[in-house]
Amino acid sequence: MDRVVITVLALIAAGVVMSLLLSRYVRKKWVWYIPSVIGVFVITYYSLKIQFENLDGHEELGYIILILMMIAVMIGNLLTNVLINLRRRTKKKKRFDEENTEEELKKDE
Numbered sequence: 001m002d003r004v005v006i007t008v009l010a011l012i013a014a015g016v017v018m019s020l021l022l023s024r025y026v027r028k029k030w031v032w033y034i035p036s037v038i039g040v041f042v043i044t045y046y047s048l049k050i051q052f053e054n055l056d057g058h059e060e061l062g063y064i065i066l067i068l069m070m071i072a073v074m075i076g077n078l079l080t081n082v083l084i085n086l087r088r089r090t091k092k093k094k095r096f097d098e099e100n101t102e103e104e105l106k107k108d109e
Contacts, residue, residue: 007069011072011073012072012073012075013076014073014076015035015072015073015074015075015077015078015080016076016077016080018035018073018076018077019035019081019084020080022034022035029081029085032077032081032084036074036077039070039071039074040074042066042070043067043071046066046067047067049063050064
């Protein structure tokens with residue numbers, strides 16, 4: 001059970017690192033979500049494969065495990081992107097408030 005938890009945490013960390021790198025070097029926010037969109041397509045592909053193909057042995061279980069692994073990466077990616085967006089908004093708001101207070105002080109003088 002410990003290996004499963006470590007694996008899931010490593011996959012979430014991979015999603016976080018991917019988000020941090022993309023947000024660091026790319027300013028367009030839609031690019032940050034590309035790994036999650038790719039994950040949705042992969043999950044859809046494996047789900048349809050499980051549904052409509054005649055699979056032997058434990059292939060279905062393997063595909064389900066791959067789907068769960070993609071979900072872990074997507075969770076890390078999406079949560080990090082949301083937190084980065086919130087942090088940048090608050091920074092912009094603080095900067096805007098500071099600029100406005102400086103202008104008001106100049107007007108008052």
